[in-house]
Amino acid sequence: MGHPRKKRDEEEDATINGSGLQTPYPLPDTNPTKAIEPPSNVMLLEVPVSVVEQRVSNLAQGSLCLVLLTGPFLHVLNLIPRGVLAGLFWFMGADALRGNGITQKILYFLRDRKLTLEDEPLRKVRKSRILLFIAVQLVGFGATFAITQTIAAIGFPVIIMLLIPIRVLLIPRLPFTPEELAILDQPTASPFNAQNLDIFQQQEFQLGGLLRQLYLNSSSPSYIDGMNSSLVNNTQFLVRADAGDEGGVIWDSALSLVQGLVPANPNFTTVLANGSTIVAPLGGYQQLPIQSVESSNDISLEGWTDCNTFNTATSVFYNSTEFQEKAAEYADFLTSLKPYLDGRPVTLQNMWNIYDFINVQYIHNPPFAKALPLSYLETARHLANWHEYNVFSDPQLSGIGNIGGQTIIPSIISGFDSILDDTDPVKFVYFAISYKPFISLFNMTKAVEAAPELAGIVNYAAAVALEARQPASGGEPTLRLNFMNGTGEDWKTYSVLGSSSDVALSDFINYLQPAGISSLPEWCSVCANTKDRGCDVLTAFAATAVAESRPTIGSVGAGFLGAGLMLAVALAVFGMLAFLGCLTFGARRKGNVRSTKESASDDNNA
Numbered sequence: 292m293g294h295p296r297k298k299r300d301e302e303e304d305a306t307i308n309g310s311g312l313q314t315p316y317p318l319p320d321t322n323p324t325k326a327i328e329p330p331s332n333v334m335l336l337e338v339p340v341s342v343v344e345q346r347v348s349n350l351a352q353g354s355l356c357l358v359l360l361t362g363p364f365l366h367v368l369n370l371i372p373r374g375v376l377a378g379l380f381w382f383m384g385a386d387a388l389r390g391n392g393i394t395q396k397i398l399y400f401l402r403d404r405k406l407t408l409e410d411e412p413l414r415k416v417r418k419s420r421i422l423l424f425i426a427v428q429l430v431g432f433g434a435t436f437a438i439t440q441t442i443a444a445i446g447f448p449v450i451i452m453l454l455i456p457i458r459v460l461l462i463p464r465l466p467f468t469p470e471e472l473a474i475l476d477q478p479t480a481s482p483f484n485a486q487n488l489d490i491f492q493q494q495e496f497q498l499g500g501l502l503r504q505l506y507l508n509s510s511s512p513s514y515i516d517g518m519n520s521s522l523v524n525n526t527q528f529l530v531r532a533d534a535g536d537e538g539g540v541i542w543d544s545a546l547s548l549v550q551g552l553v554p555a556n557p558n559f560t561t562v563l564a565n566g567s568t569i570v571a572p573l574g575g576y577q578q579l580p581i582q583s584v585e586s587s588n589d590i591s592l593e594g595w596t597d598c599n600t601f602n603t604a605t606s607v608f609y610n611s612t613e614f615q616e617k618a619a620e621y622a623d624f625l626t627s628l629k630p631y632l633d634g635r636p637v638t639l640q641n642m643w644n645i646y647d648f649i650n651v652q653y654i655h656n657p658p659f660a661k662a663l664p665l666s667y668l669e670t671a672r673h674l675a676n677w678h679e680y681n682v683f684s685d686p687q688l689s690g691i692g693n694i695g696g697q698t699i700i701p702s703i704i705s706g707f708d709s710i711l712d713d714t715d716p717v718k719f720v721y722f723a724i725s726y727k728p729f730i731s732l733f734n735m736t737k738a739v740e741a742a743p744e745l746a747g748i749v750n751y752a753a754a755v756a757l758e759a760r761q762p763a764s765g766g767e768p769t770l771r772l773n774f775m776n777g778t779g780e781d782w783k784t785y786s787v788l789g790s791s792s793d794v795a796l797s798d799f800i801n802y803l804q805p806a807g808i809s810s811l812p813e814w815c816s817v818c819a820n821t822k823d824r825g826c827d828v829l830t831a832f833a834a835t836a837v838a839e840s841r842p843t844i845g846s847v848g849a850g851f852l853g854a855g856l857m858l859a860v861a862l863a864v865f866g867m868l869a870f871l872g873c874l875t876f877g878a879r880r881k882g883n884v885r886s887t888k889e890s891a892s893d894d895n896n897a
Contacts, residue, residue: 399411415474415596417471423465423467424476427462470641494751501551501775507519521556523579530549532582552579552721594808609640618639625638627667683695688803698808700808701807733746735803735806745774755773757770758773767795771787811826
């Protein structure tokens with residue numbers, strides 16, 4: 292983003308960019324209705340690229356157990372004191388208990404949420420579902436342990452085998468979402484662990500370079516006036532990155548992007564008092580501060596997390612006729628995906644997770660890429676787009692489906708305020724976000740009405756540039772929405788608010804601002820949440836304030852208290868008067884009578 296320009300005919304004054312992380316390569320626009328069976332006459336040559344899990348150690352362990360059961364070794368084992376064996380087994384059990392799934396879930400439930408890591412996957416699971424899953428696990432454990440205490444103890448493997456159909460057939464029918472089950476009961480190992488995301492970081496670095504050429508290059512028609520294209524001025528940039536429930540991937544991507552945006556420069560130096568010149572590390576590496584936005588204490592970049600109203604709306608969508616018809620239409624395709632998903636739930640509800648998995652595998656795992664028909668990836672992308680657009684959009688501007696856009700709108704407006712304020716040095720604002728706010732923003736700005744291809748997941752390293760432009764004829768700034776769907780695409784301008792040209796920035800702000808959610812109390816109210824993301828503190832504070840403002844006794848008690856107080860005051864006054872002699876009581880009057888009688892007697896005697 293940049294301040295209003297004074298020289299060029301049509302100046303670009305602002306870019307608010309968001310980086311979405313999904314598909315690394317653009318795919319053709321397809322809308323298949325039937326799945327294509329994998330070819331049966333193709334021979335696949337699989338080449339191992341990494342080792343994730345092996346069975347050699349377990350086989351060797353089992354073989355050694357058989358050897359130790361032979362006569363000579365049994366005699367040696369009898370020489371070991373039982374106390375030593377008991378201590379060994381106790382230590383092994385205690386050590387295994389620390390890493391046990393049941394133990395970890397119980398500890399998470401009991402631990403203070405503030406002391407839980409931000410990237411803890413269980414944060415995405417409702418506590419009631421964690422308790423339900425723990426209960427199921429404890430029942431299975433209890434059944435296995437109980438049979439070992441009976442004469443049928445030798446049959447305990449049968450109980451363990453029965454747990455398999457329970458997990459496959461019964462557990463999915465319980466009120467768990469596919470996402471929750473994937474977290475609560477993760478596979479022991481996956482065929483490929485894609486920890487190396489170098490290609491995605493490289494794309495973010497390239498995106499930073501493209502933004503630099505567009506907005507920081509003085510020869511570019513979109514150059515932001517006053518920006519130093521060689522040596523960075525930190526006060527001119529505002530960078531915020533979502534570091535919430537994406538495991539830090541987005542924050543890392545933002546770091547890669549700013550390295551491309553403001554690359555190393557050997558002229559980035561410091562001169563010491565003794566006259567020596569120090570070049571910044573890595574050949575003049577220039578740092579831009581990145582604000583880490585944690586979902587636990589900031590709602591702006593992840594408005595949907597822990598939003599109960601949003602979760603309810605999603606459940607309603609899953610139960611709708613439209614969703615059921617879509618699931619029935621693609622039932623055969625989903626069934627055909629099972630061999631490729633490593634045990635993940637194959638449901639339309641889990642479509643975003645399915646697509647993410649096969650897409651990453653398709654990029655990093657050569658055998659997987661050869662085995663998976665391209666049409667499968669295209670169909671999965673189509674279904675994931677349909678699923679995510681219907682979940683993260685809403686026909687109503689302030690509808691709960693737009694929660695991802697509603698919470699980021701105040702930050703966008705605040706960024707424009709800073710850029711258009713001549714006293715504020717900020718000229719460029721960058722938000723690193725997931726693809727979900729993209730979907731909501733495209734829907735809220737009506738861009739998707741003119742460009743239906745925007746109704747879905749954006750590619751890796753996609754960017755939206757909201758530019759405030761000063762018309763050559765003067766007047767108020769206008770807004771233009773440019774979008775680049777990954778570094779393999781070009782920038783394209785899209786319609787905003789139904790206009791075929793740029794719209795007045797004030798119209799853009801006035802239209803979207805009422806739908807924005809700018810404060811935590813407002814978010815807690817909209818999302819019907821009283822315990823997460825700081826809502827528990829607000830709820831406790833409100834309860835305390837109500838309790839303090841409430842009278843401590845009822846109206847009847849207050850009446851009795853007032854009457855008693857008045858009586859005490861009256862008695863105190865009477866007591867004071869009596870003490871001063873201003874009041875006389877019965878004893879004094881008897882004395883007067885006696886005096887009168889005595890006087891009369893005296894008269895008679897006289």
